[in-house]
Amino acid sequence: MNKTDNNPVWWGTFTVAAEESLLWEIGAMRLSVLRKSQEWQVAQTGYGFSETDDVTCRIARGERIADDAAMPERFIFTKTAETLRVMPQLADRPVIVRPAGAMRVLSGQETTIYVSSPLWVHIDVHEPPVALGDFPIQRPSDTWFGPSTLEGELCYAGSTQGRLRLDELPQRPHRAFTPVSIVNHSADPLLLERLSLPVPFLSLYSSEGGTLWTNGVTMRRESDTDIAEITISETPPPTEYVTHRLTGPRKKAEKNMLIRAFGALLG
């Protein structure tokens, strides 16, 4: 593959000759993979905090991150093979999303908000595949989701806000979109300040244009609590023409799960 500028599709299967390297640039993040006769080396820079909105993709063959910029991680094999697979991967913890401004879903009402969540680059090599690891495109902040500092779970903070309309959400190649339907069956209005998106249970799909989608999630609130009954749709969202499934979920979801999904802010 030659240099590809601004191509949103950065994943796929690549053939790498011995002593050859491949470099990915997605926004500020740079990731290089070098194949040697007995080892694979992966180096990464620029995955920390970044405020740039312009996230362009570039894959360059023959380029790599210099050793003095980042110490490469070394993976030793008896003999390396030429197959390298790079796939997008969702987070291993739930992602906390805030709607653009707190909103109330009144009793008996339902709405769909579109949210985006951060991605990791999953690298595996050889046939059958041997995983080298997951590398963040942009490491999200840690956050806590729960009613108090004693009870809750550690999550990632979603840096973007959930929107009611899909076209309001910026299209970025390093994030995956999820349509979340919120149904309020309880007698009281639901104040939606934060939402815990259970991404470890979701699969990733890609559309024709290279946009990444996850399965749709339905959150049903039956009583006046922060617990929601979560249903994960078997199929990808029908609003987009999704070509195929890229990766499966990290955790197997039960049919109907009860998860603490809605949360107000801690003081």
Place this chain on the structure above:
Amino acid sequence: MDTLWQNIVELFTSERTFSIMRALILAGAGFVAARLASGAFTRMAGKRLTAHHLLVLRRVIYYGILALFTVSVLFELGFNLSVLVGAAGILSVAIGFASQTSASNIISGLFLLGEQPFAVGDTVRVSGTEGEVLAIDLLSVKLKTADNLYVRIPNETMLKSEVVNLTRFPIRRFDLMLGIAYKEDIDAVRDILFDIARRNPLCLEEPKPHFVFTGFGASSLDIQFSVWAQRENFVEVRNTLQVEIKKVFDEKGIEIPFPHMSLSAADATAPFPVKIVEPRDTSAQG
């Protein structure tokens, strides 16, 4: 010669020798059975129980089996157990007085196991000593400090003193006490601190960082800036946050005041000039 031979044969065939041998075999079997049973229990329940519960139950099984075999051994040796129990009653009073400290430690140990203020693997701070709990034993708790020292703390001390469990909850707050010069704009400093916390992925976004203006100090405006972090990342957050604050304050020219001390050789310091002036005429005021 015959008599000696007869004596040897008698020794090996007498009932007493048999009972001693049986007792020895029982004692050996007791050790083996206790070891095997506690080992098998560890293998079976190892994944389902916490390290703390596993340790306690393993000890109970080991010493329980050993106690049963000891009773059998004593019985085999011809001891009258009812007399022994009676003697033990009297003896225990004497022993109780003599080993007051040990008894108190044993009872404290039982309370510690029941109350469970910490478990094996937790990091605790007890009267200035901070370390990871290696074992909770009958008489003492063993800690391993960060500089790899082995510390034995008697159970009685553990029960009496204030014990801080640093790893009980998954998140911890780091309180940074900071002083800035009186000339600085507090609002600007507050924005800078929040921005530094926002850029650090290990600082939790929620619960939000806290900014508290603690007061007008002797030479600085005193501030408390508190951020939350995952327990495992606490030390890293403490380091990265303070280093980043110093870096950004230097860039933005924000002064962190500190007491200055001037040193000079005595002969190089000129004495304070003293000038005698005429007393002021105060009669006009009065």
